[in-house]
Amino acid sequence: MGLLAANLISSACCFVPLPPPSPLRFQAKRSSQRVLKAALTSSEKMDSGGQAAPVSKLMEFPHLTAAHTDLMLYLIQTVENGLGDHLLPSTVPTDVEYYENKNGTSQGTLLIRHGIPSSPIDFMIASWLHLKQPQGGAFNITNIAGYMKPSNDIPHFQFELVQCSPTFLIFFLDLLPRTDIILHPDYLTTYYEETGLEKLRQRLAALPEVSPYFSSSLYFRKVVSSTGILVGVKCEESESKRVEEIVREEIGPISKEVMRIWMELCLNGGRELEEDERSLMEKRDLMIKRKAIEMDLSKSMPLQFGEEVANRVLQVIRSAFKTA
Amino acid sequence: MGLLAANLISSACCFVPLPPPSPLRFQAKRSSQRVLKAALTSSEKMDSGGQAAPVSKLMEFPHLTAAHTDLMLYLIQTVENGLGDHLLPSTVPTDVEYYENKNGTSQGTLLIRHGIPSSPIDFMIASWLHLKQPQGGAFNITNIAGYMKPSNDIPHFQFELVQCSPTFLIFFLDLLPRTDIILHPDYLTTYYEETGLEKLRQRLAALPEVSPYFSSSLYFRKVVSSTGILVGVKCEESESKRVEEIVREEIGPISKEVMRIWMELCLNGGRELEEDERSLMEKRDLMIKRKAIEMDLSKSMPLQFGEEVANRVLQVIRSAFKTA
Numbered sequence: 001m002g003l004l005a006a007n008l009i010s011s012a013c014c015f016v017p018l019p020p021p022s023p024l025r026f027q028a029k030r031s032s033q034r035v036l037k038a039a040l041t042s043s044e045k046m047d048s049g050g051q052a053a054p055v056s057k058l059m060e061f062p063h064l065t066a067a068h069t070d071l072m073l074y075l076i077q078t079v080e081n082g083l084g085d086h087l088l089p090s091t092v093p094t095d096v097e098y099y100e101n102k103n104g105t106s107q108g109t110l111l112i113r114h115g116i117p118s119s120p121i122d123f124m125i126a127s128w129l130h131l132k133q134p135q136g137g138a139f140n141i142t143n144i145a146g147y148m149k150p151s152n153d154i155p156h157f158q159f160e161l162v163q164c165s166p167t168f169l170i171f172f173l174d175l176l177p178r179t180d181i182i183l184h185p186d187y188l189t190t191y192y193e194e195t196g197l198e199k200l201r202q203r204l205a206a207l208p209e210v211s212p213y214f215s216s217s218l219y220f221r222k223v224v225s226s227t228g229i230l231v232g233v234k235c236e237e238s239e240s241k242r243v244e245e246i247v248r249e250e251i252g253p254i255s256k257e258v259m260r261i262w263m264e265l266c267l268n269g270g271r272e273l274e275e276d277e278r279s280l281m282e283k284r285d286l287m288i289k290r291k292a293i294e295m296d297l298s299k300s301m302p303l304q305f306g307e308e309v310a311n312r313v314l315q316v317i318r319s320a321f322k323t324a
Numbered sequence: 325m326g327l328l329a330a331n332l333i334s335s336a337c338c339f340v341p342l343p344p345p346s347p348l349r350f351q352a353k354r355s356s357q358r359v360l361k362a363a364l365t366s367s368e369k370m371d372s373g374g375q376a377a378p379v380s381k382l383m384e385f386p387h388l389t390a391a392h393t394d395l396m397l398y399l400i401q402t403v404e405n406g407l408g409d410h411l412l413p414s415t416v417p418t419d420v421e422y423y424e425n426k427n428g429t430s431q432g433t434l435l436i437r438h439g440i441p442s443s444p445i446d447f448m449i450a451s452w453l454h455l456k457q458p459q460g461g462a463f464n465i466t467n468i469a470g471y472m473k474p475s476n477d478i479p480h481f482q483f484e485l486v487q488c489s490p491t492f493l494i495f496f497l498d499l500l501p502r503t504d505i506i507l508h509p510d511y512l513t514t515y516y517e518e519t520g521l522e523k524l525r526q527r528l529a530a531l532p533e534v535s536p537y538f539s540s541s542l543y544f545r546k547v548v549s550s551t552g553i554l555v556g557v558k559c560e561e562s563e564s565k566r567v568e569e570i571v572r573e574e575i576g577p578i579s580k581e582v583m584r585i586w587m588e589l590c591l592n593g594g595r596e597l598e599e600d601e602r603s604l605m606e607k608r609d610l611m612i613k614r615k616a617i618e619m620d621l622s623k624s625m626p627l628q629f630g631e632e633v634a635n636r637v638l639q640v641i642r643s644a645f646k647t648a
Contacts, residue, residue, distance in 0.1 A: 180504040181546040182608050185615065188542050198542065205538075212536045214529075218512050218522065218550035222505040226542035284506050291509065 063130045063140050067248040068161065072128070072142050074252070075159065075259060079124060079144070082263045086119035096316045101305045105132035108305065110313060112320045120152040120270050123320050131304060139164055146262065147289075147321075150282035152270035153178055155191050155225070157262040159255055161247075166240035170213055171204075171251055173258055174228035175265075176288070178281055181226070188226065195261045197227035200254045209235050209246060219291055229254070289321040387454045387464050391571040392487065396452070396466050398576075399483065399583060403448065403468070406587045410443035420640045425629045429456035432629065434637060436644045444476040444594050447644050455628055463488055470586065471613075474606035476594035477502055479515050479549070481586040483579055485571075490564035494537055495528075495575055497582055498552035499589075500612070502605055505550070512550065519585045521551035524578045533557050533570060543615055553578070613645040 059076065061069040079087075090097070090111050100107045108129045115121035124146045131139040139162060146157035155175035162170040175197065179187050192198070204210055213232040215221055224230055233251075235242045273281060297317065301310035318324040383400065385393040403411075414421070414435050424431040432453045439445035448470045455463040463486060470481035479499035486494040499521065503511050516522070528534055537556040539545055548554055557575075559566045597605060621641065625634035642648040 180506070180608075181543065182504070182611055185543055185611070188546075192542055218516055219505065219509055221550040222512075226545040284504075287506055287509070 061128060061142070063138065064128075064142070064163070065244050065247065067244045067252065068140070068142065068163065071161070071247060071252045071255060072144075075144055075255065076126065078256070078259060078263070079146075083119075083121065083124075083146075083266060086115050086121050086266070087113040087124060088116060089113065092316055093312075096313050099305065099309050099313060101309065106130060106304055108313065110316065112316070114320075115149065120148055120154055120266055122147045122149045125317075125320065137165055146266070147285070148178070148266075148270070150278050150285060151273060153187070153273060153277075153281065154265045154270035155262070156285075157259065159259070161251065167235045167237055167243055169233040169243060169247070169251075170231070171233060172213075172224075172228075172230050173251075173255055174225050174230070175258065175262055176223060176228075177225050178284060191265070192225060192227050195265075197225075197258065197261070200257055201227050201229050204229055204231060204250055204254055207233075207246065207250060209233050209242065217291075217295065219295070223288055286321075286323065290323045293318060293321060293323055385452060385466070387462065388452075388466070388487070389568050389571065391568045391576065392464070392466065392485065395485070395571060395576045395579060396468075399468055399579065400450065402580070402583060402587070403470075407443075407445065407448075407470075407590060410439050410445050410590070411437040411448060412440060413437065416640055417636075420637050423629065423633050423637060425633065430454060430628055432637065434640065436640070438644075439473065444472055444478055444590055446471045446473045449641075449644065461489055470590070471609070472502070472590075472594070474602050474609060475597060477511070477597060477601075477605065478589045478594035479586070480609075481583065483583070485575065491559045491561055491567055493557040493567060493571070493575075494555070495557060496537075496548075496552075496554050497575075497579055498549050498554070499582070499586055500547060500552075501549050502608060515589070516549060516551050519589075521549075521582065521585070524581060525551045525553050528553055528555060528574055528578055531557075531570065531574060533559050533566065541615075541619065543619070547612055547615075610645075610647065614647045617642060617645060617647055 059073070061072055064072070090113050092110050092112050096110050098107070098109050106129070109127055111126045112123055114123045124144070126144045127141075128143070129139070129141040131141070133139065141160070141162045143160045144157075145159065148154045148156055155177055158172060158174045158176055160170075160172040164170060175191060175195075177187060177191070181188050205212075210231050210233050213230050215224075215230065233243060233246055235246075293314065298310075298314060301314055304310075305313070315324070383397070385396055388396070414437050416434050416436050420434050422431070422433050430453070433451055435450045436447055438447045448468070450468045451465075452467070453463070453465040455465070457463065465484070465486045467484045468481070469483070472478045472480055479501055482496060482498045482500055484494075484496040488494060499515060499519075501511060501515070505512050529536075534555050534557050537554050539548075539554065557567060557570055559570075617638065622634075622638060625638055628634075629637070639648070
């Protein structure tokens, strides 16, 4: 569930003439598919030590463009290949893995996999949402995020791509800083300067169709890092192919590279924190997650999916976020 | 001396084809002028209790456009009228009040006035710089900043307007947050949401000539607030009148309103801090100032003005910033 998802979407509505909707996840259906089998290989292994866990659901992206789908599959596969050994199988209940509103026009999926005790990763969360808009059209939101444990200071990973219309995207890609940069400029050096993230931000910013996107939440503007990518991609009405080209040739390679950088940081394990640093980190992490849920998700989910479904989904997210 | 001045300028050089220069101040000349007399009235009073201190220097802006000059005079006058009673006379030595490079092509001015003991203001600093560029043309940088004491949490005021060419400006206007917003969202509510700063940012951002400006320093990107204005204003080569129009009709009114908001906060005195909060605030404030000097000013000043002049000016700034 994207940290900025609901907020991005509410804001997006001010941008394109559509009304406030809500969050997101991977589409999961009840049939099996080759790509998911591959993606679940190591969680099956972890689950039962030889005895395969049931392949529960399928990742499909029925509403996305080919470029967007390919990118999602690549990122999921990459997490699986690179960090699968770090992650336990998803324990999300079936009716939260996939959910929809009463008339089935809006759909959502959710996958959460916790890190094993020795991993620096607390959990990974992924989702897609298809949100039918009353005036026609739909928002398609896809998200992958990796949250770290408070025992290390590795930035959280955030990827979120929102197709608001065939010619307008919002894209958020960042490693979220976990400390007050003003007091800790060396954190900036280690995780942002030495990793070359700025080059990637600049590459995307140079495209004429791309412009900085300002979240409507002043709080989230401060959550984003110095090299965070938070942009709108807007093409002429006749140019939906150009949007797909930008996803395939720019957003895709940049996302893959940021994910690669983050995974490398995870595999190195990060810096071990002292007790007082750890408790501050925990407090800070919690504030960000709490803000995401209380300010955005808890308002937009019920509007989009009704109280009952929203409560069910939010309970699972709150439990993973430890904000319950 | 603008916090981001040197950095802005170094970055600006990547933007317009000009090489790395440095900082800024009010032009002060050795003759008297009506406008300065007015501006110095209350500092004269403070200085000697009845016996007027010598009117030392004059504020002129010989290199600026009329709109830019008018705005500077308005802002200085407004500080004088609204906060003059809070401020002691400037103690900047004459050869730092006004300085120039060997051949006199680059000039700078500096004015620093400390707050009286009962004021929440630590000091105000103002400056202009005229920096001749080797390839022709010049940068004109003007700056007014108000730094607060660590006994209160009122944001620092920052105004900086840089004319890089007749058709390109960089503009920085902000109330700098003095706490980690992630842990203290109520700080955001008090000083940024309730003051309506976002509306002002949006007003300027809506102009087609205006686009977000990314400082080359990843550190300073984190210093800026959520509603901070950091933009480039770029017009067609034939449109230098349009730049002046934007200064007069947009940048002017917005700057005046942000200054009014900040002065009101100062006059209310802000929240009194506990001892531990105060020491954290002091540490944070110091980091920002130190970064400004060590990363930027200490590199760019000697290049622009030579070692001797630069040392003289930097010593005065370091002493006010308490980073010496």
